[in-house]
Amino acid sequence: MNANKKHTSIQKQRTQKMGFGLVWLIAFLTVLPIVSMIGYIVIKGSGTMSWEFLSQPPSHGMREGGIYPAIVGTLLLTLGTAIFSVPLGLAAGIYISEYAKDNLWTRLIRIAIISLAGVPSVVYGLFGLGLFVLFLKFGTSILSASLTLSIMTLPVIISTTEEALRSVPARFRIVSRSLGATQWQTIQRIVLPQALPGIITGIILGLERAAGETAPILFTGAAFFLPNLPKSIFDATMALPYHIFVISTQVPGMPIQIQYGTVLVLLIFVLSMNLIATLIRANARKKRQW
């Protein structure tokens, strides 16, 4: 009897160990492709990294020189996207979370935002071409590309803002109102500061996606090759993702190191944004009072 009991407990432990092992293996398999891909790019591309590569324009039909204009272009596009999408996304998120009543109109807005998030990026590109480049006559420019990327980024910012605001407990709002604060004062002083880390994380993740996209800027603002930096927002610009597309498909005899180097730069740019978002979130979680 006793021996039997012992036996089953050993068996249970063994099953548990196998279970853990399986879960660990699956987790490992999920991480493996990402780690190996990043590792591969780092190994192949790090040899290309040099101050010249980062600070010089491409030369000799892009087969030599650096990627400086593409880096600047991507920074400009990311900044432009932030300028349009952050205020708009914030305002929309605050409206939906704090002010909108739960009615048909609000539900329609919500469905629109969800659908917007599911639209393929090339469709945004074509939409931007139609609206900003042709109809509004902004031309193939930083402005058109930024606006197009903004529309693509908006749903991400709106939904993360809404979610971050909603996660602030209702009791804080009630207490604030009971102390004679207005709804706007409550949002400004209590709700927004508490939700800010979540909102910033959402903004960074949205911008990060915009920074890495090719299709939306393909028809709206990206240039194949420009020897000089853009001078105004109505100029086209080079950009890292499009440059990668160009040098890996459009230029015959392109040295492979430059391709890997360019990919590595884009990867570092995007991953460091991701890292900042993670740090902000972790830091906020430590400080949070609820």
Added chain:
Amino acid sequence: MVKEEKALILRNLKVQYSDGLESLRGINLEVIKNNITVFFGPAGGGKSTLLRTLNRLIDLDDISQLEGEILFHDKNLLDPDIDVVKLRRQIGIVFSRPIPLPLSIYQNISYGLEMSGEKDKIKIKNEVEQALRKAYLWEEVFDRLDDPANTLSGGQQQRLCLARTLALKPEIIMLDEPTSALDPVSTAKIESFLLEAKKEYTVILVPHNISQAARMADYAAFILQGELIEYGTGTEIFTRPKDKRTQDYVEGRFG
């Protein structure tokens, strides 16, 4: 006895939530100034709803019916054109669980003042200190006013919430089971504060048990399923109630 001044007059107050939950069905009563009025009765009977109606916090809820009158300074505070922001400063509320705002100890008290448009930093500082002293909390926190409010103990947090309400210089303080989450010592502190405070304020208390109700009440209202069963002085209600239901509840036969 001197003529009693009325702080609030409720006439045929009816409240119904949209989800049909808790409701009030025609409450009539008068809250007397500078006394402790106790609303007691079984849970879910509408006491909290009543408090939330008195300072229009109920505006934040989904209400399907709001009828009757609540006279406060000869004005019906249910009127749509009432300045609710001002009203909520005049009729303060302390909730059953201490809910410090996610700010520092100091900011929790100064918040209401700043929101009311007070800009004078020195005046705010004085008011904060006064309010903390009134709530018997100053001695315990004066050297760490900038600490987050949630580093205080539960009892201290509740006194902080009290101080926060007092800082606005209300006429009426409503407390919704303010000691239900507190230990006996903290409870005694709140109770002794209330007995002292009625000289200056009108107090409305939803007690967290019958003995607290009997201990504190100058006036008591027994509320059962949204109806006011009986209202009178504390002595009347707790020693010789007229209604059978009040008697049963007070003697612990139901509820």
